[in-house]
Amino acid sequence: xxxxxxxxxxxxxxxxxxxxxxxxxxxxxxxxxxxxxxxxxxxxxxxxxxxxxxxxxxxxxxxxxxxxxxxxxxxxxxxxxxxxxxxxxxxxxxxxxxxxxxxxxxxxxxxxxxxxxxxxxxxxxxxxxxxxxxxxxxxxxxxxxxxxxxxxxxxxxxxxxxxxxxxxxxxxxxxxxxxxxxxxxxxxxxxxxxxxxxxxxxxxxxxxxxxxxxxxxxxxxxxxxxxxxxxxxxxxxxxxxxxxx
Amino acid sequence: xxxxxxxxxxxxxxxxxxxxxxxxxxxxxxxxxxxxxxxxxxxxxxxxxxxxxxxxxxxxxxxxxxxxxxxxxxxxxxxxxxxxxxxxxxxxxxxxxxxxxxxxxxxxxxxxxxxxxxxxxxxxxxxxxxxxxxxxxxxxxxxxxxxxxxxxxxxxxxxxxxxxxxxxxxxxxxxxxxxxxxxxxxxxxxxxxxxxxxxxxxxxxxxxxxxxxxxxxxxxxxxxxxxxxxxxxxxxxxxxxxxx
Numbered sequence: 001x002x003x004x005x006x007x008x009x010x011x012x013x014x015x016x017x018x019x020x021x022x023x024x025x026x027x028x029x030x031x032x033x034x035x036x037x038x039x040x041x042x043x044x045x046x047x048x049x050x051x052x053x054x055x056x057x058x059x060x061x062x063x064x065x066x067x068x069x070x071x072x073x074x075x076x077x078x079x080x081x082x083x084x085x086x087x088x089x090x091x092x093x094x095x096x097x098x099x100x101x102x103x104x105x106x107x108x109x110x111x112x113x114x115x116x117x118x119x120x121x122x123x124x125x126x127x128x129x130x131x132x133x134x135x136x137x138x139x140x141x142x143x144x145x146x147x148x149x150x151x152x153x154x155x156x157x158x159x160x161x162x163x164x165x166x167x168x169x170x171x172x173x174x175x176x177x178x179x180x181x182x183x184x185x186x187x188x189x190x191x192x193x194x195x196x197x198x199x200x201x202x203x204x205x206x207x208x209x210x211x212x213x214x215x216x217x218x219x220x221x222x223x224x225x226x227x228x229x230x231x232x233x234x235x236x237x238x239x240x241x242x243x244x245x
Numbered sequence: 246x247x248x249x250x251x252x253x254x255x256x257x258x259x260x261x262x263x264x265x266x267x268x269x270x271x272x273x274x275x276x277x278x279x280x281x282x283x284x285x286x287x288x289x290x291x292x293x294x295x296x297x298x299x300x301x302x303x304x305x306x307x308x309x310x311x312x313x314x315x316x317x318x319x320x321x322x323x324x325x326x327x328x329x330x331x332x333x334x335x336x337x338x339x340x341x342x343x344x345x346x347x348x349x350x351x352x353x354x355x356x357x358x359x360x361x362x363x364x365x366x367x368x369x370x371x372x373x374x375x376x377x378x379x380x381x382x383x384x385x386x387x388x389x390x391x392x393x394x395x396x397x398x399x400x401x402x403x404x405x406x407x408x409x410x411x412x413x414x415x416x417x418x419x420x421x422x423x424x425x426x427x428x429x430x431x432x433x434x435x436x437x438x439x440x441x442x443x444x445x446x447x448x449x450x451x452x453x454x455x456x457x458x459x460x461x462x463x464x465x466x467x468x469x470x471x472x473x474x475x476x477x478x479x480x481x482x483x484x485x486x487x488x489x
Contacts, residue, residue: 015431023467131377165376166262185373186427187459189265189452211431216462224456226265 002219003240004029006124006159006183006207009057009067011037017211018061024215027237030207030244031057032097032124033070040135041101042072044079051087058092066092066244068124072101077111084115094244095122104139104147113151122155122243128163128184140164141171148175155243157205160184162191162221169195179243181207182235187221192235201231205239247471249461250479251276251284252366253406253424253449254314256307257300259289259371261378266453269307269314276313279457281450282479283313285334285366291319292341292371292383298326317366320358322350327358333486334364334404339386341368346386346394355394359401364485366404367391369412370427371454388415395421402485406449413441422481424449425463433463443473447482 002025007017009031021029033054038046050070058067069087071080087093096116102108104125116123125147129140139147144158156178158164163184164171169191172178180203182192195204208218222235254276256269266272267289276283286308294300301318308314320327320335321342327335335358339346346355346367355365370385377383388408395403395418405416405423410430416423422445430436437446450460464474 015435020432128375130375131379131382132374163376185376186429186451186454187456188454189456190262193265214429214431214433214463216465217429217433217459220458220462221456224458 001237002026002028002206003237004208004210004215004219005157005205005240005243006030006032006181007210008032008034008212009054009065010034010211011053015211018064020210020215021064024219026215026219027064028240029065029210030094030124030240031065031067033068035070035097035099035126040099040137041074044075044083047072047075047079047083051083055087055090055093058090062092066094068095068097069093070097070099071112073098073104073109073112074102074106080111081115084112084119088119088121095124098123098125100126100135100138103137103143105143109147110151113147113154116154117151122157122179124157124159124181126160127158127168128160129165129168130163141168144178145171145175148172148178152177155179157181157243159207160209161195161204162186162188165191166194169198173199176203179203179205179239181205182222183207183209183213183218187217189221189224192222192225193227196225196227196231201227201234202239204235205243206236247464247475247478249279249281249448250482251281251450251452252404252447252482253426253451254284254286255289255451255453256286256314257289257303259454260293261381264289264453266457269311272453273311273313275452275457279461281457281461283315284450285317286314287317287336287366287368288319291336292338292368297321297324301326320354322348322354327354330363332363334366336366336368338368339390340370340383346390347397352394352397355403356398359398364402364404365394366406367394369405369407371407388412392416392418392421404447404485407451410436413437416441416445419445421445422447422485424451425477426451426455426460428463432466432468434466434469438469438473443469443476445481446477448478
């Protein structure tokens with residue numbers, strides 16, 4: 001079985017996400033929302049609209065999809081609390097996704113992290129070590145490590161292994177509450193093998209970033225890594241099921 | 246199963262990290278396991294080597310015992326070896342070697358290569374620019390410049406390697422071919438095939454940087470006909486290399 005922990009339900013221009021997942025033998029996908037529809041720093045109304053769509057998509061595709069609530073953690077704490085509560089009341093809404101609204105070192109993260117700890121739900125955070133094209137508030141693995149150490153009881157998925165690279169894995173190696181998803185950029189060889197050696201298969205999760213990326217291309221990056229079957233099973237299925245139960 | 250020939254392979258040593266299949270023995274074993282018959286291979290050292298003669302010598306040495314690997318020597322207009330090379334193709338790294346494809350010296354070199362039926366292969370990039378070493382930011386070769394080069398030699402084939410899907414829209418010259426290694430939309434080849442077609446599209450994996458099976462999986466798309474898959478996999482490049 002395969003669980004893709006990093007997909008986006010874009011409202012416009014997206015082809016058949018669910019059909020493509022099935023075609024590639026993917027049994028479940030996690031919808032993270034149309035996170036950049038309203039730019040880098042969405043308002044409360046815009047966040048609510050994005051979450052309304054994810055909730056509707058999860059309801060429609062419950063046989064294959066779970067979802068995460070999207071949030072701009074720089075918004076008013078009362079809104080954060082109420083919107084998270086609203087989303088988590090929905091079956092299948094299992095955690096929170098953050099993008100590039102706020103660097104996650106910020107103390108403004110604390111309200112959201114306290115809610116996640118209270119509900120015992122995971123955070124999936126965009127992350128990249130970039131030489132060029134970095135967004136002003138984009139988080140890198142050093143930021144994720146700071147957040148993880150300040151909130152050790154919240155499980156955090158650091159997105160984009162291939163964008164974070166070797167150094168990114170090093171940054172979170174001593175943070176047992178940080179997981180890493182395999183998505184991010186081109187299907188580069190070598191990073192996954194390194195991550196398995198350095199932090200173990202128990203903290204790695206398959207993710208494609210579809211439809212920004214292609215299911216088959218990203219899935220074969222995992223299947224092509226020369227890993228034993230028991231490790232593959234953890235990365236492709238077991239770890240996600242345990243994280244989201 | 247279709248014959249698959251890979252136009253975008255490298256061997257040697259990339260300066261910034263080790264690559265699992267950088268060794269030609271491991272690469273050829275992986276190619277065989279993936280059902281790829283062989284390919285055009287360039288040097289991982291050539292982009293940064295101060296002496297491309299050395300890089301080319303090392304490339305030929307590495308490929309010597311592997312008949313399925315066809316060496317593609319590096320050329321640049323300010324090194325005179327392009328006048329003497331004998332190979333089916335030559336690799337150009339304009340960004341790494343810091344010249345324009347439209348400089349008169351470059352046009353002279355490319356014209357001479359084409360006269361000798363040597364395919365010029367323009368390497369747009371070797372890496373996603375976002376992941377480059379922070380002290381070594383190499384810009385991509387502008388897609389419009391590659392198209393301009395192809396337009397300068399109408400009817401003569403020019404190959405672009407490692408174009409992002411969005412760059413294909415600049416490739417309007419009918420003699421400009423390109424590989425699929427960096428082309429990944431949803432599904433992977435949707436944008437590229439819709440905007441560029443399949444008659445000039447070539448299978449290139451960009452191994453050992455990229456995973457072979459990830460690149461092969463792009464051909465597994467129901468909208469591609471068997472003929473289109475065959476053209477991309479091998480027929481298009483065979484026409485260029487052997488005229489068949």
